[in-house]
Amino acid sequence: MPHGPPEVGVGPWQGPWPEDDHWDPELLAHGDRRNVVDRYRYWSLEAIVADLDTRRHDFHVAIENWQHDFNIGTIVRTANAFLAAEVHIVGNRRWNRRGAMVTDRYQHIRHHPTPADLAAYLHDHGVRLLGIDNLPGSDHLETMPMPRHVCFLFGQEGPGLSEAAREVCDGTFSIAQFGSTRSINASAAAAIAMHAWIREYADLSGDAAWRG
Incomplete structure (x- = not known):
């Protein structure tokens, strides 16, 4: 496609799964097609919000x-x-x-x-x-x-x-x-x-x- 890949996001995680609490098992297993920046790929919704809360503006x-x-x-x-x-x-x-x-x-x-x-x-x-x-x-x-x-x-x-x-x-x-x-x-x-x-x-x- 001339304007980017045919699919948004990434597929299932390749290799051994990471074990930190912020990872979402469903996303690791099936892929993450959400409109989020790369930093938050495979993160759970709750983990993303918690990270954003540390940096919110005034x-x-x-x-x-x-x-x-x-x-x-x-x-x-x-x-x-x-x-x-x-x-x-x-x-x-x-x-x-x-x-x-x-x-x-x-x-x-x-x-x-x-x-x-x-x-x-x-x-x-x-x-x-x-x-x-x-x-x-x-x-x-x-x-x-x-x-x-x-x-x-x-x-x-x-x-x-x-x-x-x-x-x-x-x-x-x-x-x-x-x-x-x-x-x-x-x-x-x-x-x-x-x-x-x-x-x-x-x-x-x-x-x-x-x-x-």
């Missing part, structure tokens, strides 16, 4: 869930890629997981019935709540001081942040745009915000930062 991501928005899953997938501390779902408990591509299994996800509940939880843990909102008065993501302990809150595609969410945010920011459209896709905005945090605070000095 930012959180929150998404309002009123319309079963497909973007929620995509934002969760990006939060996993950038190793967010937690992802918070605000509103309806059930959410569209399709876009997550099973990355939600490796990401801590917490539910809050209302934006006020989210804000109370974050403030109890010393985390600022910043919403993305391209209305007048919002700070510019490109020039604002980026808090280290922060949660980025995103609204639904189309309506954006709810009024209740705006009321409990510690501030809002917008992303610079130069074309004709009024807004960009919610999952794209989330990726930009998370990467802005990564550029400011992530440790890029070792090989662990490059896991593609």
Whole structure:
């Protein structure tokens, strides 16, 4: 195939099995076709999460869930890629997981019935709540001081942040745009915000930062 091997992952383990606790016997026996980096081949789900927990970053991501928005899953997938501390779902408990591509299994996800509940939880843990909102008065993501302990809150595609969410945010920011459209896709905005945090605070000095 011109774009890579016909199968993702690896087949059954060849040779004597390793004996450390993080290996998954089922994967060793039958192969590991999951979308995980090579470091985690044949590891159990629990072992992967435990290893990620030793390195999680200090930012959180929150998404309002009123319309079963497909973007929620995509934002969760990006939060996993950038190793967010937690992802918070605000509103309806059930959410569209399709876009997550099973990355939600490796990401801590917490539910809050209302934006006020989210804000109370974050403030109890010393985390600022910043919403993305391209209305007048919002700070510019490109020039604002980026808090280290922060949660980025995103609204639904189309309506954006709810009024209740705006009321409990510690501030809002917008992303610079130069074309004709009024807004960009919610999952794209989330990726930009998370990467802005990564550029400011992530440790890029070792090989662990490059896991593609």
